[in-house]
Amino acid sequence: MAMKKEDTPRRISRRRYEEKRKAERQTNSGNFQTMIPRKEYERICSFLKEHRITKVDLIYAGFAALMDDMEQAKEITK
Numbered sequence: 001m002a003m004k005k006e007d008t009p010r011r012i013s014r015r016r017y018e019e020k021r022k023a024e025r026q027t028n029s030g031n032f033q034t035m036i037p038r039k040e041y042e043r044i045c046s047f048l049k050e051h052r053i054t055k056v057d058l059i060y061a062g063f064a065a066l067m068d069d070m071e072q073a074k075e076i077t078k
Contacts, residue, residue: 048058
């Protein structure tokens with residue numbers, strides 16, 4: 001069985017802070033909860049680190065590119 005760490009004033013303060021702001025944080029942000037194979041994950045992370053790109057920027061860029069692709073596909077089918 002795992003031993004619980006000792007309560008320190010700092011830990012108690014952080015727990016209180018989290019309790020007060022958890023709902024607000026959850027309404028202001030989201031998480032996709034996705035899983036990808038480890039090799040792909042490591043490849044993506046090393047690319048991002050090498051080019052100093054955040055994962056959030058990757059998501060926004062991918063979303064924008066996907067929207068552009070969908071718009072072009074719509075125009076072709078007209």
